[in-house]
Amino acid sequence: MVSFWGPHTDNPEKTLFILGALVTGALFIFGLTFVPRRARKPLIAAVTFIGGLYFSLEFLIAPRSSAEPFLMSAGPLGRRVFELLYSGLDPDQNFLSPYMQGLTNAWQVIAGFTFALGLTNLVHIHGKNILQARKNWGFSVFFFVGVITMAVIGFFQRFGPGQESPVWQGLWLIATDGWLFSLDAAMFSLIAFFIISAAYRAFRIRSVEATIMMAAAFLVMLGQVPVGIWLTSWIQPDWGPLANLRLENISQWILWKPNAAAQRGIEFGIAVGALAMGLRIWLSLERGSYFEKEV
């Protein structure tokens, strides 16, 4: 006899179980609509706290290798706790660790469902452009042409008869390598042009800080490329301390010493700020337009 929790592989009742789960979920959401207004924020705070609890505790709770000597020497109660929580686990696991994989898979699936949030938004914006014949609505038509073309070719070449069809496989190659990846690369490469004109227009030495920044930028840029290495290649490596004046050595020194220290200082500042922000979010202490919005 198959247990309630399944899995119900060839069991014809699986449809009923799935439908039952869907109905239960729908009833749960329907029930949420009756939650009184003053209970909503505490509920959100509780869910946020529980969400953060798993990974925090999984990190903080001792693994089996650390817990075992302590609990086993703590008398019968300690041994009982050890058997209850840690038996059958690997030495570097605690009792929360086995659920990691299931949580990962569940999170990937739920994240997959949220893809349609962005899609809905884009369809809404471009759909409105077309339906209301706004200015440049023709461009929005091309947006839908792109979505439908890629989705149709993708699904046909991956599922059904398209898997064996050279036509669908060829179309997929054209759609991805020919269109999407090329457009992606071309868009990114425009930045190179913009950076040169922006640096030319905006980069002026007006202060000590700008001078330091420009000098560091020039030295790092030149020291990493062959032409910069060639510029000071006349300085021989066996010239003792003078060899440190080769561009690549100066560049390396800047990157490994002052730059690394500055980056670490920035990282510490950001990390402490992020930690404080994280704690505020986890404990629902954060304020701002989203968190203070009326529920």
Next chain:
Amino acid sequence: MREAILQFFSDPEAVQRAVVWSGAVCTLAIYTFLYRENVIYRLFEHFYLGLAVGYGLFLVVSEILIPKWWGPMWNEGRWWWAFALTGGAMFYFVYSQKHNWISRLAFGAVMGLAVGWMFQDFAGSNFPKIAASLKPVIPHPPVGDSPGLSVPEAVNNAIFLFVLLTVMSYFFFSFDYEKHRRAAKAAQIGRWMLMLGFGAMFGATVMARMSLLIGRMWFLLHDWLGAVSF
């Protein structure tokens, strides 16, 4: 007509030529923007957006929803995966005026999870860095297993510590710089050291962006026109 199409797609070289020509047309259409804003660029820009969204949709369904949700739920009979639809559906209440708060339950759970990861990440990435920041600054010969420290290495370590401390002092806003001149001076030096770091980052950014263009130029000159070779 049908046979001609089948023949075309059955020839890998013909398909590859079509791929390269499509890529070249798309690239040149985007580059028309460099002269000025124009219709061709806008058309391809919107087409690109649509392609990216369609591609994302295909991947989410084929790589996640079907193998990790539908497969286990329907083929393997793990019926409890149906509850994932409930979790996913809660996000969509963001579109409801009246029940918008239900989406905040889902987002709250996600934010909580992210914060939990962040605590682990903070410990794993920053604690070793704090330990590594405590560098020796006094030169000494080798002692036992310790390798010893030369004068240049000691000077470099001292510079490292100096830069680190002055940069960190820049971020501490607890001092009133009017009253504490030394702290103000340290913060000013920290700002100069930050500029060193930003200069290095700018140099690296320039290299990165130029590399993007080099990749496209190679595609046009080598793959499309065949004007250059390796």
Next chain:
Amino acid sequence: MSVFERMQRIDRRVMYLLLVVVIALPMFVRFRLPTAITPEVRGVYDTVEAIPRGKLAILSGDWGAGTLAESLPQTEAMMRHLFRNGVPFAILPWAPQTTTLMQNTAERLAKEYGKVYGRDWVNWGWKAVPMVAFLKSMAKDIPGTVKEDYRGTPLSELPAMKGVKNIDDVGFVCHITPVGNIMLWVAFIQAVYGTPIAYAPTAVMVAQGYDPLDAKQLVGMLPGLVGGAQYETLLNDPRSGVRWSNSLSLAELLMILLIVLANVGYFASRRAGGAGR
């Protein structure tokens, strides 16, 4: 308009054209400039040379066609080295395009080295975010987390994955990426299990990479296109990296020249009492 003001007002389209010319020139005219091998690149090379026999390497990546010029030479150089040394590796793509791009690169190189998919390398297929949960889960149970390759073949059917259970069976990881998520590998894999991690960022993330390098959290780094060129030089097999780094050199020289020109014009016109920008 004085000549100094003209120096600050070069038309942007002229600059764009000059940029295209200096980048294209080395593609037509071959010349070899010296390449200096930096310690961070040497660190990666030495670590790959020392991968224990029987261990798997992981080439993790989330790059796309947009960063091809930097990530492709890095990926190719790593794959060549691993193929040459007979180290089986797994491609772990984190972005949709990366599955195809890295697989295509491996297939192209496999023909040169006589390597076979499934035996000498595998492609685990695209894994969606969140990276953190995946890394933590994968570290403890690779077959259970990854399950199947990008074609849907169970890992148990791939010879390269035989005996690979968890992160202890991995001898080296190289993360090839245009985004700054290397610290996730460091925090959840290197810090916990001590697995050697190398970083192959695009140049824009290079400056941040020196911090974990100094803290010995990374065994080495391939900084952008230049890192790929250096690695090709170490392998004694100059390819696209070395070739394209000449274009990069001239592009940077052009940029420096333009900035210097603009600043000379700025200071000169200020001294002359003009309305310099």
